[in-house]
Amino acid sequence: MAKAIRQINKQIPNPMEEQAQAIGEILKALADNKEGILSALAILKNLREIGILDALHAIMENRTDVGVIAMQQINQPGMHNTIKNAIYLFNFMGTLKPEQLQAIMGGVTKGLDRMGESIKNQEQHSLWKLGKSMRDPEIKAAMTTMVEFLHGMGESFTQHPSQELH
Amino acid sequence: MSEHSFSIRINEKELTAQPGQTILQVAQSHDLYIPSICYHPNLGTIQTCDTCFVQAGGELVRACSTKAVAGMTVDTLSKPVKDAQYEAMSRILENHELYCTVCDNNNGNCTVHNTAEYLEIEHQKYEFREKPYPPDNSHPFYRYEPDQCILCGRCVEACQDLQVNETLTIDWSRERPRVIWDNDVPIDESSCVSCGHCVNVCPCNALMEKSMLGEAGFLTKLPPPILEPMVDLIKEVEPGYKQIFAISEVEAAMRQARIERTKTVCTYCGVGCSFEVWTKDRQILKIEPTHEAPVNGISTCVKGKWGWDFVNSDQRLTKPxxxxxxxxxxxxxxxxxxxxxxxxxxxxxxxxxxxxxxxxxxxxxxxxxxxxxxxxxxxxxxxxxxxxxxxCQSPATAGLLRTVGLGGDSGTMQDIETADLVFVIGANPAESHPVLATRVKRAHKLYGQKLIVADIREHELAQRADFLMHPKPSSDLIWLSAVTKYIIDQDWHDKEFLAKRVSNVEGYIKTLDKFTLEYAEEMTGLSQGDLIKAATMIHEANSVCILWAMGITQHSGATDASTAISNLLLITGNYGRPGTGAYPLRGHNNxxxxxxxxxxxxxxxxxxxxxxxxxxxxxxxxxxxxxxxxxxxxxxxxxxxxxxxxxxxxxxxxxxxxxxxxxxxxxxxxxxxxxxxxxxxxxxxxxxxxxxxxxxxxxxxxxxxxxxxxxxxxxxxxxxxxxxxxxxxxxxxxxxxxxxxxxxxxxxxxxxxxxxxxxxxxIFAGVSYDRLEGFNSQVWPVHKDGTDTPLLYEDKFAFADGKARLFAVDWTPPYMAGEEYDLHLNNGRLLEHFHEGNMTYRSEGLTHKVPGTWLEVSLELADERNLTDGTLVRLTSPYGQVKVRTLVTDRVKGKEIYLTMNSFEDDEAVNYLTSSYHDLVTHTPAYKEIGVKMEILEATGEPPLPKHNHRFGNRVPQISVRVEEKWQRPDFQAIEDLFGNGGEALGESNQAN
CATH class of the missing domain: 3.40.50.740 (Rossmann fold)
Known part of the structure; x- marks a missing residue:
């Protein structure tokens, strides 16, 4: 004869036992990761000594306020330009062909070397000599590439007049 | 290549097409991508988004609405096509702010995101403009954010023509159109049945599960004072959407590491919807159906979409x-x-x-x-x-075993969808098998399927039926037999089918003699005209499916009544062909x-x-x-x-x-x-x-x-x-x-x-887990080689001689409780709760929609006994009593009352009233044969069903989203006019889209 019953006697977990079990698990994890934990503690010690932990703690505590202030600071025209320029520069780097850049940078290095020499020696060529140097194959090659560069730049300006205007 | 298939050329490639396919469908069937935001395989053509423009025969046309014809040449990549698609996408982005990385819908499957990315949208051509409407957060399970709504109308199409609940429309007449519920009421107060179709098909984040908000993304929980300037900042500094997309894709990929997607099968009824469950640890983020699901596609109902909180309930048993x-x-x-x-x-x-x-x-x-x-x-x-x-269905099984040899549905949902006539007897699929009901409602609304409902209660399908029969309770065998006899008397029976495939024809027909129209009229309360009408509709239909459930099977003569249904189908040759057969709808998932x-x-x-x-x-x-x-x-x-x-x-x-x-x-x-x-x-x-x-x-x-x-x-x-x-x-x-x-x-x-x-x-010889992997399924009998049998009895019936058997049956009078029990008590399930509600009451949202049980009483009875919404009554039968509150409705008539079964309280549960009388053959209890008497305990009180229940809403039926109204707006410029004939005038005016 089993009457309907609703009473359920739950084994209420003993808080002391639960805590002891949790501590046991923590200790085991600590022991298993001894090296890592000790290094991390050393880093924490240093962070605390120089006050960074306190600062981080304060930021976390007031994360919404800090976040709002940070966003306000970032969300300024000057900052917009910085971020935009950074992105453009980043994109620009991506469009360059490495071998071209290598050739040009090689040329620039060499040019800078000669320039340095010339400054060191305080050389000053006469106009005549400057004019004559235009006949040098090196100068001609450099001038040709510069003119081609200008051509390309001009082409881009005339084909996409509003490219920079978003 | 099948007999009727032909080929068309898309981008210089020869592709096979089937008759009736659109260009888009041909392309998709060959994995060729054409942008298409508003098109969805389960919804069909909507024509609002315009991103699917292609060139066919030199003209710009919508790929989603242009039928493929043999020899057609299509181009999806030329400049005018690209321009047209780009313009369409730009118009969409005027209505939708792209903040993907901080959007909860950025899970790799966002249609708007993916289309914008494919079209290489770089910048906002038309500036994003907020709409003058606040988000609607009234519903417990989902929210509508007009600002993000691109007005593609998928949700409206799904609500109007797939679920066919007819709640959502787009009001194109406003300066800024938006989706509205009923006649523009908060979602929670509308006729919305919370089925989730609209949310399932939304191609962006305009309609979203509340359980996803702030939970799906890594950054989406940021408080608004940080989030809003962050969105502004990103928009300010973005060099183009390409980079934004790159970041959002990384973020979407990261989410997949954290959000598990697991296929499951719903446990709330016998329809067998399958879908993915998205979870984060033990938290359920959402139910995500897919068009791959063999039964339901993207369809769900309120329980399957939202009712899973019970799994994590603290009331679960966790220890022996x-x-x-x-x-x-x-x-x-x-x-x-x-x-x-x-x-x-x-x-x-x-x-x-x-x-x-x-x-x-x-x-x-x-x-x-x-x-x-x-x-x-x-x-x-x-x-x-x-x-x-x-x-529940043992009598149906027994009736089918007697006549056709197997105790299961004769075909699949596809047959129900394609039948000329669906006849529903003693079943309420719109509440008990919601997704199956959507297929009937859709076929009835869009494709001219005829619908007869025989029931004592005017449920949703009854209201939609072409013909509604209200017989006296427990009299079904009589009118079924009378209709069968009338069909034979008119010489409308399928003589060829009967001769070739059925035994005991003559013997059976003789037993019908007593079921004359006069006798049936007297016994069932149905007029002779009604009986003739039903017979005529069956006769005129090329294919008939009969669906039935507890209204037939929970009676003293339940097996015999089920047999009578099968006999009627045999006499009219409605077995073994697509679109025919017997469908005892199974109540539980398994x-x-x-x-x-x-x-x-x-x-x-x-x-x-x-x-x-x-x-x-x-x-x-x-x-x-x-x-x-x-x-x-x-x-x-x-x-x-x-x-x-x-x-x-x-x-x-x-x-x-x-x-x-x-x-x-x-x-x-x-x-x-x-x-x-x-x-x-x-x-x-x-x-x-x-x-x-x-x-x-x-x-x-x-x-x-x-x-x-x-x-x-x-x-x-x-x-x-x-x-x-x-x-x-x-x-x-x-x-x-x-x-x-x-x-x-x-x-x-x-x-x-x-x-x-x-x-x-x-019958399970070829069933294996490998063959059932993912969304694959098998319909038994399954042969050793894995071939399954979606449609039964095409060649033979499941008896040794291969022939069906007409089985003579006679009427069993129902149990009568006695004269003092003057009200006929009907009972059953309801949409929002599963059975007694043990699982579904653990969901706050479901309980908000339906907090408890109620007793439906007719207008006449309310008038006679001074009942109103909220009157507390005691019902007494010879077996017990319950105390419940009344709801006055025209769904029930006269002295027939209806008690919902969603209660596990001792003083409310209907089975404290029912008897142990049962079907003579299968011992299924005669739940539907009980008389009760009623006393009023409190004349007035809290109505048992809150006003924010869908039953009080006002539906707004229409076909699809009425895109013509969009096209007629003065500010709408047809894209084909802009690009089709080399036109150059690029309108910068406000676009309606």
Missing amino acids: LIRKNGAFEEATWDEALDLIASKLTEIKEEHGPESIGVIASSKCSNEENFLAQKFARAVIGTNNIDNCSRY VQGACDFGTMPSWFPGYEPVGNSEIREKYEKAWGVEIPKDPGMDNHHMVEAIHKGKLKSLYLFGEEMGLVDANSNHVQSCFEKLDFFVVQDIFFSKTAQFADVVLPAAPSLEKDGTFVNTERRIQRFYKVFDPLGDSKPDWEIFQEVANRMGADWNYSHPSEIMDEAASLAV
Whole structure:
């Protein structure tokens, strides 16, 4: 004869036992990761000594306020330009062909070397000599590439007049 | 290439096309991508987004609405096409702010995101403009954010023409159009049935599950004062959307590491919807259906889409309980299992194996049911095993076994969808099988399918029917037979079909003599004209499906009435062809599977009879045991045997028998007499209160397995979570009990159980987990090579001679409670809660929509007895009483009243009123045959159903989204005009889209 019953006697977990079990698990994890934990503690010690932990703690505590202030600071025209320029520069780097850049940078290095020499020696060529140097194959090659560069730049300006205007 | 297929050229490639396909469908069938935001395979063509423009024969046309014709040349890549698509996308982005990385819909499957990325949208051509409407957060489960809404109309199409609830429209007449609910009321106060279709198809984040908001993304929980300037900043500095997309894609990929997506099969009815569950740890983020799902595509209902909170309920059983000194004590598994094994062994030895019974669960998997019957037959040594189909569809099964040979639906949803005429008798699919009902509603609304409903209650399908018949309760066999006789008398019967494929034709027809129109009119209350009309509609339809449920099967003459339905289908030749057949709609997710896998007293798995010695030997050999040759007791027998002291012990799992079986007081008093009672469930049910041992089981989301839906379709579900606490999957529990009783079972995964079932039962020969991987499914019978059988009886019926049998039946008068019980009490399920509500009341949102049970009374009765919404009444039958509040409605008429069954309270549950009278053949209780009397306890009170329930809403029916109204707006410029003829005028005006 089993009457309907609703009473359920739950084994209420003993808080002391639960805590002891949790501590046991923590200790085991600590022991298993001894090296890592000790290094991390050393880093924490240093962070605390120089006050960074306190600062981080304060930021976390007031994360919404800090976040709002940070966003306000970032969300300024000057900052917009910085971020935009950074992105453009980043994109620009991506469009360059490495071998071209290598050739040009090689040329620039060499040019800078000669320039340095010339400054060191305080050389000053006469106009005549400057004019004559235009006949040098090196100068001609450099001038040709510069003119081609200008051509390309001009082409881009005339084909996409509003490219920079978003 | 099939006979009618032809080919078209897209981008210089020859592609095969089928008749009726659009350019977009041809492209998609060959994995060729054409942008298409508003098109969805389950919805069809909507024509609002314009991103699918292509060139066909030199003209710019929408790929989604232009039919492919032989020899057509299509270009999807030329400049005008690209320009047109770009323009369309730009117009969409005027309505939608791209902040993908901080959007909860950025999960790799956002249609707007992916299309904008494909079209290489670099910048906002038309500046994003907010709409002058606040977000609508009124509904408990989802929200609408007009600012993000691109007005593609997918949600409207889904609501109007797929779910066919007709709640959503787009108001194109406003300066800024938006989606509105009913006549522009808050969502929660509308006719919205919370099915989730609109949210499922939204291509962006305008309609979203509230459970996703702030949870899906890594950054989406940021508080608005940080989030808003962050969105502004990103927009300010963005060099182009390309980079933004790159970041959002990385973020979406990161989310996939954290959000699990697991395929499951719904457990809320027999339709068998499948979908993914998205979870983060134990948190359910959303239910995500997919068009791959074989039954439902992207369709869901309110329970399947939102009703899963019960899994994490703190009321779940998590530890075994043992009854000691008038209370339950928590115990270890070892204690509980040892006790069960020793008690069952003791009872078996003392009183014999026939003194033990097992009640199986239609909510548990096929594998679990297979093991349960194996446990009963091989370990205990009894055929005393049954499942809850005894409470619902056993009479239908019996009726079909008599006439056509297999106890399942004759075809699939596809047949129901494509039938000329659907005849629904005593079933309320719009609430009990919601997704199946959507297919009927859609075919009826869009494709001219005819619908007849015979019911005593005017439920949703009844309201939509072309013809509604309201017979007297329990008189169905008579009018069915009269209609059949009239069809024969008119010489409308399918003589060729009958001659070739059916036996006992002459003998049967003679037995119809008494069912004249006059007799039927007198007995059923239906006019002769109505009967002739029904017969004529059946005659005029080329294909007929008959759907029925508890309105037929819960009567004294239920098997015979089911047989009468099958006879009518045979007489009219409506078997074995697409769009025809008998569809007893299964109520629980795995009623079909529980029966199929042998938890029945007289059948082994696959309907192989226990009484057949050859079959019994097959199992005896496989299991190495002896199995009793006589069929065992069914549920009803068991209750009576307990009362008589013959059955001493019961092992019951996943079944609230104490409330769900008829005549609850009688059933509960039998539980009290048991020597030993084991109940295995996920919650501490009413039935569990009588147990000696209660075992904590795991629901479907916490295990692997398969279910069989009402179509006979076998589908796999996968484990989403680990079992909660110490609970365990039912199959693991059976194995442990069996092994403690001397069995040596070693199943490590349900797939091994299925392999065993497939090796034994002929109709599952080719079933395997590999073939059921993911969204694959098999409809039994499945041949060894894996070929399945979606449509039965195409060549032969399931009898030795291959012929169907007309089976003569006669009417059984219903049980009458007596004259003083002057009201006819009908009862049944409702949309928002599953059965008695043990699972669904754990959902706050579902409880918000329907807090409890109610009693529907007619306008006439309300008038006569001074009833109003909220009157508290006591209903008394000869078997018990309940106290419930009334709701006055025209869904019921005269002295017929209707009590919803969503209660597990002792003073509300309907089965305290029902009797133990039952179907003569199958012992299914006659739940639908009860008279009650009513007294008023409080004249007024709180109405039982809140005003924010969909039943009080006002539907706004229309076809699709009415895109023509968009095109007629003065600010709309047709894209084909801009680019089609080399036009140059690029309008910068405000675009309607």
